[in-house]
Amino acid sequence: MTSEQLPFRDPRREDGERAADLLGRLTPEERLSMLHQFAPAVERLGVAAFRTGQEALHGVAWMGPATVFPQAVGLGATWDEELLREIGEAVGRELLAMRSRDPRVGRNVWSPTVNLLRHPLWGRNEEGYSEDPRLTAALATGYTRGLRGDHPDRWRTAPILKHWLAHNHETDRDTASTSVPPRTLHEYELPAFRGPVRAGAVAGVMPAYNLVNGRPNHLSPLLETELRTWTDLPLVVCSDAGAPTNIAGSEAYHPDHASGLAAALRAGVDSFTDHGEDGGPTLERLREALERGLIEQRHIDTALLRLLGMRVRLGEFDPDGGPFADPAEHAFDTPAHRALALRAAEAAIVLLRNEPPVTDGEGAGTPMLPLPAGSRIAVVGLLADECKLDWYSGTLLHRSTPLDGLRDHPGIASVTYAEGTDRVRLRCADGWVTVPGASTGPTDGPEAADAGALDPALLRGRTDLPPLAVGPREGARDLHLVDWGGGALTLRAGSGAAGRYLSVAEDGLVRASARQPGGWVVQEVFTAEPIGAGPDAEPVGAGPGDAGPVLLRHRGTGRPLVAAPEGLRVAGEGEEPTPFTVEVVARGTEEVAAAAAGADAVVVVAGNDPHINGRETEDRVTLALPEQQDRLWRAARAVNPRTVLVLSSSYPYAVTEAAAELPALLWTAHGGQAAGTALARVLCGDVSPAGRLPQTWYASDADLPDLLDYDVIGSRLTYLYHPGEPLFPFGHGLSYTSFGHREPTVAPIAVGAGGTLRVEVTVVNTGDRAGEEVVQLYTRALPPGGDDGPGPARPLRALAAHRRLRLEAGESRRIALEAPVEEALGLWDPARGRLRVPAGRYAVEVGASSRDIRAAVEVEVVGEPAAPRPVVTAGLAAADADASEGVELVDRDRESGDAATPRDPATPARLLYRACDLGAAGAPTVTVTLTVTAEGEPGRVELRVVGAGSVDLPVPAGADRYDHRRVTAELPLPEGGDGPVDLEVILHGRVRFAALECGGTRGGAAGAA
Structure with missing residues (x-):
């Protein structure tokens, strides 16, 4: 039987059967070699070499000329998952066309990035879609569906989501640990990944460089306990570049590289991206791990089976190469792709402000934009004649700057240009x-x-x-x-x-x-x-x-x-x-002032270079616009009140004075090859702007917590929890027309598996020109919190669904918005270990932004009542606190589990656990699992039953941070009370609290902590 006749090449067989057949024909050494990013060919079986990893965040990157679409954060501003599906399809077709010329172009696509834009100083802000998990999930689902293709069995490309998990900083990114409480994890971080994975268009994920709760992401137990439970597909986990070496290197988490790579393989990493194309060091470390018994052949086979399954789905082993080998599926720099790049750049532009210009102390009455036909324009600023690329861009085939776009526009009478450099x-x-x-x-x-x-x-x-x-x-x-x-x-x-x-x-x-x-x-x-x-x-x-x-x-x-x-x-x-x-x-200011003085209007283009002061490896330090650029818009405004500021940037700025003094502001991410043409068409009114902010624009640096504070609830970050007045809110964006949102109705809400929140609303274009509206559906829990009482902090409001639609002048349309009830109204319940929809009153709101609500309906939801924590039977995990102060979550051991420790050992840390059921009558006996290392300061734990009293537990020293000791004590109870109690755990010194078990005289047997 020739290799062409072997079962793994038979497309009539199931994918899993084909992958297993090929696995069985490989030698142990061949199997091992395929775990490196650059898997070698197996010539005796006719199996070609394979590379995991092809960057394609907003077009095919790093492989030469390609169509360049707007940055990912700009695509996020479109709020249009169908547009992203079209872009994903174009990128996938272009990738196949490039691969036909250059086999180095890979089909395992490391895109998109779904890390949430939690903190706007993140250097890689340009790579994410939004600060909101559900908007991010929707857009990522659209993009990956386009990349994957719509064939039922075969995939155009195999998209990999980046970066698992809680990755939103570059400072010490391979050594810093982010403390992620369970509510933040389950309500905020995981949904951005879960949505596209459940949609079936994702081949896997890439872990991030950082540690979460003290454990490297490449050893995350959540890869198995969460990620791989969301789908029946054999998801592939590809390491980030160099990260396997970091485990025993910069992170010093394991004592040697064999131990580090073995732990990653056991945790679920399948493909090791390390040492470039040289797989030698990785394979040597894995061989050593085998010899030392740190891994078994089954770990290698399990990982390889997932990798081979992905290659089967790509059609690699089909006799004809699969349906996407057809040249008709390939397209490169086509008129359709160029038109799509322009449409995406237009859709991404956000009109932040549009007021009448103030002349002689009075407004003229007509908004500054669009610019009147026949205007004489001064185009000034450091980015006025730039078409900037970022680290994950392809090489430009076409280039359009704001200056190009306005010079070429037929409605502009003349253009004067001043860059404004000194x-x-x-x-x-x-x-x-x-x-x-x-x-x-x-x-x-x-x-x-x-x-x-x-x-x-x-x-x-x-x-x-x-x-x-x-x-x-x-x-x-x-x-x-x-x-x-x-x-x-x-x-x-x-x-x-x-x-x-x-x-x-x-x-x-x-x-x-x-x-x-x-x-x-x-x-x-x-x-x-x-x-x-x-x-x-x-x-x-x-x-x-x-x-x-x-x-x-x-x-x-x-x-x-x-x-x-x-x-x-x-x-x-x-x-x-x-x-x-x-x-x-x-001086550039003098050049700008001279150009601005004689113009009908001035367009100042400011922003960032994506390779400087905010990029991969480098976080920003301020929201402020650089002083040189701040001086330029002021110089233009001083001589010409008809000044528009365009911010072309990868991230938000705190431009409070510009927003107060200038009649018009726009923001666009770096818009790719068609950026300038798109901007000119919006400024001149050919296109009514309809982009919406995918993240909050804060008024100042003072609004931001520490970059490494990932607890969005405790730090009051993002539109979900930030109580202050933002410069521009999440979802904000103006239009040249106006829209009404009328007569919202909510269908009966059924809580439970498959329950859907369905809202209908009539959207009306009340203006005199066509335009696009982004209808945003939010939910908000109303006080007093239903059966939960005051209960845990809830979002100020949370996006449940959205729809971007085009309406002609005067047109109205009745639309339906839907969201799973559990996602729209649920919160993480540590007592149940899952999402729960609390009973109570909710506002279902329809609006034009998170701060611009146009219509609302109040509903009563018969949700699940709160239940006591079953501490007496299930114990209490330290991380599952209802509230905490001064706490950092760390690893309980190197494999799994979390513990709690004071962020500052000199300041006590507090954890509150509400409604704890400690059993029947009598004083309960509790056993606390904790440790303090031998070289650490002496520590103690204080257990306080609210309203009853407290006990102190000294902590004996252990050999290391994983040498947990069990200390037992009796807790006081409220007088005459047998019901649930609130329990506070106060940590003093370098204590690591892991769990609490309850047993003894109160009637319950001690449970597993």
């Missing part, structure tokens, strides 16, 4: 910095010699170009300086697309060689530090006046620059740096 020159004791081969004139207009002097094909890293040098004043070169905030500076020789950024190559020399800042380590960013202040000093910004003498420090290497005979370069070890003076030749 032009500077650098000098040192030996002379002035020059750029060999470039123009030496004092100005850098579009017609300057830069375009010819600097080949547009030049890229960073070139070492065959002449470096910057130091020479006489007449050879000095104007450099465009941008201060991106936080002291991050870029310097560019030449204007716009013709210019090239100063960049440091591997030889340490500085050259004008980069089209844009970029790369894993960005080599185009510098800081200017006062002499003698050191790298931690407050950097010098690009404010008024010359700066100097300063050290120019290269961020990529951390080293200062020196003017050497061979050229400008980074200093060697111990080498004395060169002091520089930054001489300002021209």
Whole structure:
């Protein structure tokens, strides 16, 4: 029998049977080798090599030219899962077309990112869809359905969700642990993954670098106890790059790499992404784990069976390659894809504010936007002529900047452009910095010699170009300086697309060689530090006046620059740096003011470069707009009240003064290849804006908790719990028309399995032009909390469903919005270990944002009554507190379970457990499982029965943090009371409290804790 006739190649057989047949034909060594990201071919069976991992967050990434759609957070702003399905399909078809030319393009797609945008300072904010779990789940379901395809058995691509779990920070991302209480876990974090997994379009997940409750995500027991219970599909778990090594490396969680990889395999990781294409170190560690008995062959086989099942679903082993091998399924840079990229960019634009401009102290009465036909426009700002990409973008096939879009728009009479960079020159004791081969004139207009002097094909890293040098004043070169905030500076020789950024190559020399800042380590960013202040000093910004003498420090290497005979370069070890003076030749504010003064309207385009001050590996430190960009909109506004601020960014800004002073503000994520055209069409009124904010825009940094505080309930974060007044609320977005929401009705609500909340509402376009509305359905528990009494904190309101729809002027439509009752009204009940819908009164609200409710219906829900905690039979897990203060959750042991410990050992930590059933009559005996390490401070635990009294339990020292001791005591009871009691556990010192069991004279046998 030839390999073509073997059962695993027979498409008539079940997928599981085919995968098992192939597994049985592989040798133990072949099986082991397939657990690495780069699985080798098995030529004797005709099995090709296979690579897990192809980035495709908003288009095929890292593999050359491809259609580039808006960033994921911009796709989140569309609130349109059908649009995302179309984009996913286009990306999948483009991937297949690229793969037909380049077999390195993989079909195991590591997209989308469903981590929630809990904290807006996260450096990777651009990668997520929303701060809301249900909106994220809906959009991810749409995108993965498109990537997967609609064939019943075969998959176009195999999408992998990133990153499991509670990953929303870059600071110490591979060593920091996030404390995630059960309610946050089950009500907030898990639903974003659960929705698309249950929809059947997800092949698996990728664990995150961080630890959760003290345990690395790559060892998460939730992979088995939660993720793999949501579907019958054999989900694949692919490690993040380098993470397997981190387990025994930076995390020091296991004593050696064999132990670390064995623990990951036992926890459910199937594919190990480590050491690039070299599988040798990974396989050697797994072989050692086998020899030491840390894993068995069954662990390898289980993981490989899931990987092979995914390959079967992709049609790899079908004789004809499966239905998606058909060239008709492939498409690349088609007119349809280009049109879709434009439609997505338009749909993502959010109109934040649109008021009449104030002239001579009075408003003119007509909103600032859309711009009247025939307007003379000044387009200014650091991003006015930019089409920025991010780390997960493909290479642009087409490019449209705001300047391009407005210049090309037939409704604009004329366009004046001013970038607004400060032009500077650098000098040192030996002379002035020059750029060999470039123009030496004092100005850098579009017609300057830069375009010819600097080949547009030049890229960073070139070492065959002449470096910057130091020479006489007449050879000095104007450099465009941008201060991106936080002291991050870029310097560019030449204007716009013709210019090239100063960049440091591997030889340490500085050259004008980069089209844009970029790369894993960005080599185009510098800081200017006062002499003698050191790298931690407050950097010098690009404010008024010359700066100097300063050290120019290269961020990529951390080293200062020196003017050497061979050229400008980074200093060697111990080498004395060169002091520089930054001489300002021209101010960007003056250039902007001059352009703005004579225009009918000014469009200021500000925002971020996705590779600087907020990206993978780097969180932001503030919500503030960089000072240089803040000065530019103020300069425009000072001479022309008809000023529009467009924020093109990967994340929100706290632009409170701009929102108060300017008549119009818009936000768009970096919109991909069609960003400029889309913006122009919205500004000019061809398209009525309909994007809605996928996350809260806070008014200031003071509104934010610590970046590592993941308890959204306790920290009062996101629209769900934040009680303050945001700058712009979740779901906000204006239109050029207006909408009404009328006559909402709620169908009878049945609580239980399969119960659905169904709301009908009439939506009316009450304006004079067509537009799109995003109808948002929220639920809110009304006081006093029904059978639960005051009970646990509930969301201020929570999104249950939404619908984006287009209505012509005057058109009305009756629509239905539906959501599972358990998800719309439920909360996590630690007594039951599941979601529960409390009985009580609820408001079912329909609105245009989370703070703009247009209609509401009050309903009485016959839910499940609260029940006492069955402590006497089931014990009490430490993590299951109803409320806590000063507590950090940590790992009970290396495999599973949580424990609680004080966040600060000097401050007692408190945990409250309500309505605990400790048994029948008499004083109950409780056994507490806890530990304090031998090297730790002496600790104690105080158990307090509310209204009765307390007992103290000293904690004996253990050998390590997992050496738990069991301490027994009798609890006091309220006088004459046999009912449930509230129990408070107070931890003093370096105590790790794991569980409490109840037994003894009160009638119940001790249960498993």
